[in-house]
Amino acid sequence: MSNDIKMNDSFLIPDLSPELERGPKWLRELRYRSRDEFNRLPLPRRGLHLWRYTDPNKFLVDSNSVTDSSFGIDFESTAKDLLVQLTDKHLDGVVTDQGGRVIRVSLSEEAEKAGVVVCRLSDAVEQHGELVEKYLYQQVNSATGKFEAMNSALWNDGVFVYIPDGVTVERPIHLLREAGLANSAQYPRLLAVVGKNAELNLVDEYTGGSPAMDEGLSYSNSAVEIFGLQDSRTRYVSLQRQAAGMNSYMTHRAKIEDGATMFTIPLAFGAALSKANFGVTLAGKGTESRMYGMLFGSGRQMFDNHTMHQHTSGETWSNIDFKVVLRDKANSAYTGLIRIENDAKTCEAYQENRNLLLNKGAKAETIPELEILNEDVSCSHGATIGPIDPMSIFYLNSRGIDTPTAVRMIVAGYVEPTVSRLPEDLKERVRGYIMKRLESI
């Protein structure tokens, strides 16, 4: 198009990026193709509905300003806690990923014995080449969008998880993805394949980044691809609690085949600007996908979330419940799409988005969308935006409970349906994050 704004060269991926040379020939070709796509594609137009609320410039990384930097001090203690939980048999695996630069994997004996593979994506390319080549870039690639092309070209190293057919990993495998301090950019990538009739329980936790905007920004652009083969069961928790100077971009895609179930819990507390896109494709008969999302915004945080349930096969079922709590001058925009294709007969799909505004100045937008291309469906969506009902506060006051406590109780109750679905070890932690945000209410 002629009216594209010419981009400064420093926003292009240069020919000599070392990442482009990583991996075997097929991978290098795909990386180069992604690089070309990224350089060719114009920035998404603000008029496009998924970009109405966020300026795409905020995710453009000036390659000159990125200086490999150190990591925050909290990381070591969180990592240590996780390893303790592994020895205490609360977890089946721990992966610590420092901006893709250092990745360490610890796996329980049971998991290892059962043939579970958790490793660096670069190692998987060598050792499980066929598997990786079959699945990598199938869902998030250069055709998905400009920023997905950016990750597809530049991921330095990522994480690979493979559960063989019939194997159940009962305890969660926990990924801790730490971002670098100011002036850093990272491109985390995850590829998970859950075999036939296998079960995976995965927690993907995003932390770190520049602690404050005035110290300089840090960038994170993450891509997640999950494949649930026949009759598999997957629970995936994405916990984003990055630091205040972070611009965070995430694209998550899962695809499930006949009889498989997918349970996604996207949670977000952190970052200055967080744009996340969670999509599940129900590609086989009898598949079921549930999503229980929650975010809590405070200060001047901005969240721009999308969810998508795409039914490409008949006899499928999906449900989304996305809850938003905002205080101070925080902003949230939620766009949720249910799409049912023409040959996906006999489907049910539901969607609910609730927004709780704790004070004036907080702002929420909600765009629940339906695209239904055949008649044999049952779909509904609901959305609400509003303050805490003054009657509820009044009721609690009349029972001798002061207003701040009443607000905390009501918010806790409001998010409980999501929190109660988390793995045991995460429940208390997440409740703690919520209460910490309500301390000064």
Next chain:
Amino acid sequence: MSDKIRQQNENLKTLNEDYATKYGFRDPVDYFHKGAQGVNHEVVEMISKMKNEPRWMADIRHEALDIFLSKPMPKWGNQDLLGEIDFEKIFYFMKPIENQQTSWDDVPEYIKNTFDKLGIPEAEKNFLGGVSAQYESEVVYHSMKEELKEQGIVFLDMDSGLREFPDIVQKYFGTVIPAMDNKFSALNTAVWSGGSFIYVPPGIDVKIPLQAYFRINAENMGQFERTLIIADKGARVHYIEGCTAPVYSTDSLHSAVVEVIALDDAYIRYTTIQNWARNIFNLVTKRASAYKNGTVEWVDGNLGSRLTMKYPCIQLLGEGARGEILSVAFAGVSQHQDAGAKVIHAAPNTSSRITSKSISKDDGRASYRGLVKVHKNAENAKVSVECDALLIGEDARSDTYPTMEIDHDEVKIEHEARVSKVAEEQLFYLTSRGLTEDDARLLIVNGFMEPFTKELPLEYAVELNRLIELEMEGSIG
């Protein structure tokens, strides 16, 4: 099951074959001024000269034309269909007879014939307050009962309105929908012709609905009505606009602009039933402003046209203002009804309700596109949105794109949408009571539409039910 549907589709092919005789009657017309195709500053100047308009209106037209030419086509909506519009092939102005008619007897016979088929004279005798019938680009017939005149109520076509009440028109024209608003409102502002002009003085309650029938009757001819309705403080009025149109072989564009203003404590209801021929593009901008304690209600039915893009809007600008939008859409074979509603809350204690119902049948596509915006100062705003969609046929499509933007925490917003097909249990229940499956399905569809039809005046409700029956016949076969 699929055999049956194939059979249904076979039957459907013949559904519209007799449309030309049923609804597609068309009389040969001598066009007094059949303007050239395409639009430019000369055409605009000619339109304005021919109408003997004041200079300020001509200036507004020219300015709007520049805006129209500079604005790109919308990048959203049904791009395939929008791409088919060729602005160079459209006639921008036609004037079927030279002078305004004053009584029914003076109306030329051939035009009367057309109206007879629509049942207008009957309706007028019994019921109508005034008829303002749009035939071609200008109003040809206009009558108003004496009692309306006595009360000081102005109900004219827009051209006469501009001649007789230039001050009121100048004060309000383009204030609710400026030419800048979008490409089609700019086009309308540049070449508008006809439409209704209503002014109700303070405190007057117009007891009978004011009605206007619109018809367009020439191939490749654009219709650019401009309607302006003002209810002064404490006034009440109900305006009804309905239309059926003949079938044409080539595409035709209808792009109206309707501005509605309810001043303090005023009440306006605007009812439309749109049943354009299946080849017409209906791209309409409708917007209302409601001031302190004012109320505006849009009751909007979309049955016809190839592509309709229409999102009636209410701006609640004064404290306590209220808005309600009730809309139904029926998308049959190869139709796309892209309808919706917009409400802007810009004052405290305002409330609004949107109810949207759509039926998609065969390969028809019905979309709901909505916006609810609550501004910072709109304390205690209340909003409720409800969308229901019914799908009939394997290839029917329904989309819902609501947007809600809330800048204030003291606000209550609720949105709900449901999409489903005709429930088997309901069909089973009704057939077990002795109804045929066809009758049962029709009954369910009529029940689905009930919240809309019950808001219509009786003869419109009857007509709508008959139209739906006709539409359903094909699928029931």
